[in-house]
Amino acid sequence: MTSTQRILVTGATGKVGQTAIRRLLDDPAYERFTVRALCHNRTLPAEDRLEVVRGSIADRAVVDLAMQDVTHVLHLATSKETPDTIMDVAIKGLFWLLEAARTSPSFEQFILIGGDAAVGHFVYAHPGPVTEAQPHTPYPGCYALSKVLEEVMLEQYYTQVDLNGCCLRAPWIMEKDDFKYQLSFGEDVFGGPRWCDLVGPERAAEYVRTGTIPVMLDPDGQPVLRNFVHVEDLVNAILIAIDHPAARQQTFNICMDEPVNYRAVADYLAQTRDVPSVDIVTPYHSNWLDNTKAKFLLGWRPVYDLPRLIDAAWDYQRAPDDPRVIWYPG
Numbered sequence: 650m651t652s653t654q655r656i657l658v659t660g661a662t663g664k665v666g667q668t669a670i671r672r673l674l675d676d677p678a679y680e681r682f683t684v685r686a687l688c689h690n691r692t693l694p695a696e697d698r699l700e701v702v703r704g705s706i707a708d709r710a711v712v713d714l715a716m717q718d719v720t721h722v723l724h725l726a727t728s729k730e731t732p733d734t735i736m737d738v739a740i741k742g743l744f745w746l747l748e749a750a751r752t753s754p755s756f757e758q759f760i761l762i763g764g765d766a767a768v769g770h771f772v773y774a775h776p777g778p779v780t781e782a783q784p785h786t787p788y789p790g791c792y793a794l795s796k797v798l799e800e801v802m803l804e805q806y807y808t809q810v811d812l813n814g815c816c817l818r819a820p821w822i823m824e825k826d827d828f829k830y831q832l833s834f835g836e837d838v839f840g841g842p843r844w845c846d847l848v849g850p851e852r853a854a855e856y857v858r859t860g861t862i863p864v865m866l867d868p869d870g871q872p873v874l875r876n877f878v879h880v881e882d883l884v885n886a887i888l889i890a891i892d893h894p895a896a897r898q899q900t901f902n903i904c905m906d907e908p909v910n911y912r913a914v915a916d917y918l919a920q921t922r923d924v925p926s927v928d929i930v931t932p933y934h935s936n937w938l939d940n941t942k943a944k945f946l947l948g949w950r951p952v953y954d955l956p957r958l959i960d961a962a963w964d965y966q967r968a969p970d971d972p973r974v975i976w977y978p979g
Contacts, residue, residue, distance in 0.1 A: 655682065655685055656682050656685070656720065657723070659687045660724075662693060665822060676888070685719065686700070686701050687704070689705050689706070705742075706738060708745075712749055720758070721758045726739075747759070760814065762816075763796055765779070766793035767796040768785065773786060773788065773936075774935075779937065807898045812898075815896040815900070816899075817887065817903045818902050819878050820904050821877050825971075827840075829962040832844075835857045837973065842931060842933070861924075864928045865931050874908040874910050874937060879958060885949060886943060896947060905940075905951050905958070906940065907954075914959065921959075
């Protein structure tokens, strides 16, 4: 291990990137690190121990510049359902990073943030808990495919050149009031499903007026269990994984101890905030992402359970300079 350590964070302006950078800079346990943020469409202001490199991860020259004197890589940059750019960003960009790591005299560890899209999310019915040993089962679309290709590419660098890396596989990442707006029947819905499209404009408008939330049901009418993780829990796992010997060449599911039960969400909100709910039958299925491996090998524990996730989202007050990002997978 070198005395001077520099961690490159790609996707630095996203929710995980900004939280990880804040924690790395604020926690005395990581004061040995200088953070280098690779920024493209948005940027961050440089400050003490925070360097900024501008450019696209798909550009090898940009990546080579960003990787100079880097000891650790936290790779967060990705692209959603955007076929025109996803292979350049997610696959070519990762390849340039791994090639630079392979030939770098300073490189020590690569941390990839993967996604449960690689194992089907809630699109497929799984017969049991989804562990890291399950074969890849991406749902249709280029985003899920890219998450599989990222994991496979990293694994092949383990085999080919004995690269020191790990993959932290996360489900849907929540922060601030994301979870509250995930349950909105309005146009302000965060992510999917887009509830207003499932019930039609008239019913959706009435549910918005009354503050009603959906209870997602599977095709058999049972409440769906869906995996989430809070950004602070994911960043806790990232910080633990840095230089952890048990993380070497491993994949870990990083998620809440139990998936979110939509019926339990409705019951809790009815009891604590008098929020009404309505059952919505969907084509989606329950699944249970198993986080035992991360708890056993890394000693990581999530601190967000269902009540804390809900309370944090409902209690959050946004400042005028903190606009919500309305996102739905296209």
